[in-house]
Amino acid sequence: MRRSRAWIVILGLLATAAAAPRALAQAAPEAGFSEGDKTPEVRRLATQERQQRLRQARIARLRELAAAKGQTERIAALDKLEAKQTQLYNLRLERIRTRLGDQEFKETQTRIRNARVDAARAGKAREVNAREQQQARERRALEERRREKAAKEPERKKDAERKKQTDSRPSPPSHPQEKQG
Helix, strand or coil, X not given: CCCCHHHHHHHHHHXXXXXXXXXXXXXXXXXHCCHHHCCHHHHHHHHHHHHHHHHHHHHHHHHHHHHHHCCHHHHHHHHHHHHHHHHHHHHHHHHHHHHHCHHHHHHHHHHHHHHHHHHHXXXXXXXXXXXXXXXXXXXXXXXXXXXXXXHHHHHHHHHHHHHHHHHHCCCCCCCCCCCCC
8 A cells, every 4th residue: 555755754753743742642540440351352442542542642742733833734634644543443442342242331431531530630649749749848958058057157257257357457568668778
């Protein structure tokens, strides 16, 4: 199958679009599944879901970049690619649905979605926790600097008094006077 140069470039960009938003493509953890549920079809469904989110995120990022550069042809090609990708994804889901059955398919999709939401919440909680830890470290460092400054204060006062005393004495002439005579 021969592909046009534009499609090859787009596919190459998709493969290297490392700047895709990772939050959109976060993998669904398997925490919502029991050991009995880990059939190949359930795992396949979770994998297809994750891959679809990754692909959609990459296409969205490429579309943003193309829009910023004003590349209307590339945007049109990305639209076609997204439509084709969505169509293939829907076909894959239908195959999995026929193998699992409608009820188990819906339950599995719900568990995947809930696991993704839980993972996103946990990620936000980790971010908040990390931010709070960083702020606590900064507060401790500031307090330590204040204590060090307070500990050096008496020494600074003594140095200032010594300097006043030395400044009040007449300074010796910088050049000794030569004797005339």
